[in-house]
Amino acid sequence: MTPHTALIVSLLLPIAFGPIIALCGSRPNLRDSLTVVAGLLTFGTVCTLIPAVQAGGVAELNVLEFVPGLALSFHVEPLGMIFALVASGLWIVTSLYGFGYMRGHHEIDQTRFFFFFAVAITAALGVAYARNLLTLFVFYEVLTFSTYPLVTHARTTDALRGGRVYLGILVSTSVSFLLLAVIWTYVATGTLDFTPGGILAGNVEGNSLYVLLALFAFGTGKAALMPFHRWLPAAMVAPTPVSALLHAVAVVKAGVFTVLKIIVYIFGIDLLAETGTSVWLMYVAGGTVVISSLIAMTKDNLKARLAYSTVSQLSYIVLGAALATDWGIIGGGMHIVMHAFGKITLFFCAGAINVALHKTEISDMVGIGKQMPFTMIAFFIGALSVIGVPPLGGSWSKWYLALGAVDAGQLVFVAVLMISSLLNIMYLIPIPIRAFFPGALPKPAAAGTAATDHGHTDHGHGDGIHEAPILMVGPLLFTAFGCIVLFFYAEPVFRLIAPIVGR
């Protein structure tokens, strides 16, 4: 398969399987197997692109002329390659997990669920492969609208409200800021192609550069920069597989990926480093890192806490981009991968606890380590990776980000990274510790009451092992293991990303 064929095939596979999956709605086993087949084929096809990217990238491929002079056009460069691999690879794992979750949780309308999931994956790959800003914007919006039915899957009043916030913030930021910035860039430069070294130098100058950067940074609502982060906690009304893949990986990473690409290929890091245009963005990102960590500490609902943790972690990547140094960009790129594995593990665990024990509040999770040892060990590993402790993958990206901050002469952000790590320890580590050593900490009075409210007495809450279905535990152990592997084999990821800054 030539790289161009592989590119198109991987882009079309999920969306082509979408209707097939929908048609098999009456036969769940067939439908679910097909979803996995689609995932494997997609991931396999994406993998065939790696050699071409290592050899210098896949040249552009114009698919449709969008408006005269501007095409819907794709290519693959290192950053997009990484994002595509993460999104399509974790799709397979999430699909398996999803079957366990959706059946274990007796969810309705599973066919619609897997259909829109497939569409969202195509959209994420489209973002990854975008050759120009217009293509990126198109798939960015498709991603927003295709995930809306997933977020509001339950069709309850809560889902409706969550959906309003989700769509409201994402659409209003992208339409009023991002689209304006895209068209402005086009009017000013006459091109929207992602070009090494950027396209703005010499075309936009002075204060306009600040305004444009602000429009891009806040317009990419999916990067969840404060104060436009509210949609991410709101999206937590979705079933857990959606939160896991889309709101820890595909959607949010599409956001920070967009920011990285714009900084590297539209502004150019040299321009930003020379003019200092992005210094304010460092502070906004740094502020988001710390503030959302603090908010996370106040949340008792596990998914809400993880959501704020994600907001914080996303700003690491924005910070890496804003530092406008080689190490900052590399650190940001690597954090896309490392955080994906860590956070998806945590979400998988949250879903498993919900299915097996029907617990959603952290205060109820005291002592559950006896019932769900595997899940809680995986949670511990995932948490350590998010914190950035060796020997887990997350430590590398933090290391490079810190290097980037030193390189840029912004030592304050080294401190921010350290403070954030401490805060991460404070809000993540108590969860597995209390699960395994309930006696070590005072047991809150509320513990255990919520668990008896739901009426599922048949599930039992004794002392014996009571794990979620194997289809859920398997994936979460796999991604936890991935966190460890990524520490020892971080070099391939590094080598894949490094060329974007010419290293």
Add this chain to the structure above:
Amino acid sequence: MELINQHLPILQIVVPLIAAPLCIILRRRQLVWVFAVVVTWACLAMAGGLMLQVLSQGPISYHLGGWEPPWGIEYRVDAVNAFILILVSLIGAVVLLYAPASIEAELPEARASLFYTAYLLCFTGLLGMTITGDAFNVFVFLEVSSLSTYALIAMGTDRRALAASFQYLIMGTIGATFFVIGIGLLYMMTGTLNMADMAIRLQPVLATRTVLAAFAFLTVGLSLKLALFPLHLWLPNAYAYAPSVVTSFIAATATKVSVYVFLRFFYGIFGREYAFDTLHLEYFLVPLGLLGVFVASTVAVFQSNLKRLLAYSSIAQVGYMVVGIGLVSVTGLTATLVHLFNHAVMKGALFLALGCIVMRLGTVELGELRGIGKRMPVTMAAFVFGGLSLIGVPLTVGFISKWYLVSAALERGWWPVAVLVLLGSLLAVAYIWKVVETAYFHEPEGKTADATEAPLTLLLPTWILIGATLYFGATATFTAGLARAGAEALMGGLAP
């Protein structure tokens, strides 16, 4: 064949004009329908043929009865109106496919053949306004289309349709009168009715007060016909109470043709220099256009009748077109022209989708539509796609229009306009999502509980237009290319 090609401009008008009264003679419902369908599709083919001729040989000048202009009437087809001809005949043809099932549900048997007569007359009038190169002829066809529209609206089963029709009759007549006064004044100053000739003869006398008066009368008259805020008052009721087919057809075409005539008069006859550099019409058009976008969209958010909701949305969309006119650049006019087409297909599709709902439920009150997404999934999917296009989501035609309009505003350096245009589209999210939430977030109850999907005869035309919405949204080379050619022709002026 050669003979037909040579006479295509007049056939474009004469064929539907003669066909209209024949509908009364044919009487039988099915027969009339087949006949009308053949006529409209033939008109579409002719419009296509004219477009090909224009693209290969440049503008066509056709002399009626062999009388040389400026004495005789001239039909003049160039890149601009060839595009509008295709638009009008395409919508006319597709909507007619949908008509029989819908009017069976909404009109008494005896009125069926009259419906087709009025429909074809309206169709003729709109095509005539577009094709003619004679100023007075525009007025004649304007009245042909208006009078038949009054009749079509009055056919609505709701008694309020009569009041709506009467309201439109009053407002439309005022508009047409202002228009004809304007033409009269121009004739007084130039002694000609041929538009190209008028454009030349007007140049030496532009500074006179009479021309200024003509300019004012034409601006107000045409603004009334194209429903520019605040002269839009006739539109919501007319769209809301007319039969669904009629609403789809006039919503997609009538205001568009008026926008075209507006362009023709101000860019063609008065010329860009006089209208914009001297009189600064843009300071009047852009604020009113934007005001229309915001006021009408806000009103739309609070409508409970979906037809009225879409009617207010139409007023907002006219606002975008007018802003494009006021930007006075090739990109701005491209935005306006491409939006004429884009809005026609999406709004046509949306009203057809509402027609499907009317057929099954007999109402489009939002309160009665809870859970309709479960019962009529194909119809509602069409509505959602059309709605996304109104919002301007990428891969729908609405995005193409927005792209050009914002580009034009930024090219001109009019920042606030670009920002306001984008903010305006967020209001569309509000009124479309109100419908989405009602349709999908409730269990079917009451009237929707035992509703079924609309028949294929209704769904097919709806989805043809939705298909066009998506196709021309994904690759707009064709529509935007034609619009750009038209925009360049307009910026060049009518005088050779």
